[in-house]
Amino acid sequence: MMFEPVGDDEVELLIERLADGDPEVRRVALIELANTAQPEAVAPIAKAVEDPDAGVRLQAAISLGEFDGFEAAEALGIALVDADARVAQAASDSIAELKAPEAAAALLPLVEHVSGFVRASALRGLKALRHPEALAIGVKAMKDPEPGVRAQAVGVVGYLKAEESLPALIAACRDADAEVRRTAAGALAFSKSPHAADALIGVLADEGWAVRECAAETLGKSRFDQARGPLAGLLDDDVWQVRVKAIRSLGQLKAKEAVDRIAQSLHHEVSNLRKEAAAALGEIADPAALPHLEALVNDPDPDVRKNVRWALSRIGAATG
Amino acid sequence: MPLANTPTSVPVLVDAEKCIADKGCTVCVDVCPLDVLRISEDTGKAYMKYDECWYCMPCEADCPTNAVTVTIPYLLR
């Protein structure tokens, strides 16, 4: 065969093989049907999610991930409630690949399903579709009893970047589940509202280090000036990765008053922290940092030395 | 110079119980960039014919029945 088969005859032939009595033959036919990537292949593959054989249904759920649109999404919805867990998981993964806005109509009703897995999967699929109707549904799902569902719901709402979702996102920053709180803190990045800032500042005291890290980073990205004090308070956090983010944000906020506190990190044993501290002091460019930085020009770490030199030149330029 | 056969332990294993090559599947043979897998005439199942593997794993990832296992070639372990 010189070329991969093209054309409609190919699809016809494969559809015939889908009627074979041997489930493994049907399965191979499904793989080849998906390979054609032709729109006519969707309907027969979609039908196969109701095949009596679990292996065939699994293949159908995988293959539908290669397509898009309402028809594929609707069939995936059926596969999502399959009694066989592998089929359901494959459907969930395929749903996450959907991109066409029309697919949303098939997923929206599933958000009310009795199974938490189905609700979470539907939300996971809705996220990238950014359907306006998903906003209210997502906000509601943020009160779901299952944390996995709530985390996906925050994802949907975060993608829609709607000011009216702020109260819900802020509430989610106090969720019982750390992953939900982290996602919610990250999702607040779009907002310039002082309420968002207050919520993020509150999160700086979270018990989960990854949650604190996320809030510290977001506050800097959003340039919330009111966070300068609270961020400086994070500079003795037990986890150095959190301190790195706090220092970076203080640099972005040009927090002059934090120079001395930041400078303390110039002597930390983890060079990542020294490097970040030097960079932040350069961003702030306050002469008060000079003596601290000068002590570090011969740091054993080249990245630290580079940032120290850069910071010194910035301060020189600012004062000279 | 005549040729001799040198034994080599191949890194790719196929579980014959799971393999459905006899039903027309050729997925692993199709996707392998080095083209080292074949369907055996004797058993009707896939196997590694040439020891020229990049341990890249499409054969394992794409096999519909999870019949393929890729291990690291002994020389690099």
Added chain:
Amino acid sequence: MQSDARMDEIRDGLSEVECDVLVLGGGTAGPMAALRAKKKNPKATVILLEKANVKRSGAISMGMDGLNNAVIPGYATPEQYTKEITIANDGIVDQAAVYKYAENCYDIIQELDRFGIRFQKDENGEYDVKKVHHLGTYVLPMPNGETVKKALYRQLRRERILISNRYMATRLLTGPTGRVAGVIAFNTRTAEFIVVKAKAVIMCMGAAGRLGLPVSGYLYGTYENPTNSGEGYAMAYHAGAALANLECFQINPLIKDYNGPSCAYVAGPFGGYTANSRDERFIECDYWSGQMMQEFYQELVSGKGPVYLKLNHLQPETAEHIEDILHKVERPSRGRFHENRGTRYAQSMIEMHISEIGFCSGHSASGVFVDDFARTTVPGLYAAGDMASVPHNYMLGAFTNGAIAGEDAMGFADGHDFESFDAGDVAAEQTRIMAPTTREDGLPPNQIEYKVRRFVNDYLQPPKVTAKYEIAQRRFAEIRQDAEERMMVRDAHELMRAAEVWSILDCADMAAYASLYRTESRWGLYHMRADYPERDEDNWRCHVLLSKKDGEMHCEKRDVAPYIVPISDEEMGAYYRQRITATA
């Protein structure tokens, strides 16, 4: 389905097909070139010919961890990127192509996104670009990078591009005026030949990855996908195209023995870094370059060696998250490798090494010489991706320049008719390829290949020494003669391996010849000549173009095109000062 015995049986056969635009190699650049060509003229015929299977071929066969060099508005500018690339390549850059890439790559990201290839986004759905380099912010992770090839394949099938899998191209056909006329290839499972006549040909055949031998001695344990054995370079050479700066080798940092990427770009944003045995960071250089590799190499052989990837200072959850990414997407067998050795990232550092040498513009700067439209010096012939001379291309460069090539090539095809060629060239090529099938007894290709590549390591691996290079040239000539007289194969699969031996030998010869021509050191470790240790700006601030003239290998100098983004001496000097501290 073909049964096993028939599958690799050598058969006689020669067919001919024609198309408007022919793309050779369906890895990364190739699919994009084919799609763009078809988009430009939907009525035209586009053929994509591939040695493996487009579904899972090339450097990204399994997936990719991220874009290393994304120029995304708000994070980096084309000017800044062009400047950094120029500096990282010691000034030997025709900036137009780099700048054009930088201007176009964001559109390509969005197009790939529409194809269903997913890039990392933050909680608001914006691209989550990471700063890894000292200056610009260019890294965009791809947590679902394993879907790349599938998405491309789907797109090709949807657009009904004619795909020819398992055909290995071996020679370009050219006409009386030197213009490209098509290609000759053979089926790697049947040995049947095919001649594809085309108005324009785009070569996207990847790096020359099977040039040096990995330290393990395993022929296929290469950094690059070993399917990429250098045909692109050899074919361009024999068709009369110029190749640029082949002395600028590719050498990469990697996980020792596993020989897969070290993934500084993945670990960097999380705080991971390359350290010596004292746990200290040591790399001075800002950008991935020969200079960086030089520092790496020096540390490796110094008292502070070996070199490690350090992640064990991170929170255990972070180290595990990195494991999860690295063991899933790009080279997923990596997890199995570490498992065998009992290495966990959160606990111990991971020993690194440097790769065997190769040609690849994806990571360095050598390749078939092209302009900013991906045109080679042969009319109608284009090159994109790892085998074309645009430096530091990586994956996004392959996609972007593939697109540029596809569009321009279709324009060329629309304005031209088929070029004629000499049928004698086809017959001669068949004879050349089939020669090993005519012998009952002889040397198998794998042994010949092993020998070439062992000598590549022994003699060509930097530091480069003139006398050693001359020995290598003599050895390669002897091996070439052995291959001509005694190479033998038993089936079509082995015939592919035999044909690859020729490309590997051609690349080894070109690597040696170009390296000897440039009598200075440049690009750090990539062209470190022990007997010409200094950079010589007066005589060698230029490209070296290698080509075939009157049947012989030939090199000449070519001026670097005037910069479109000026670089002050101070900026260039800052880079060189870094180097002095590093080598002192």
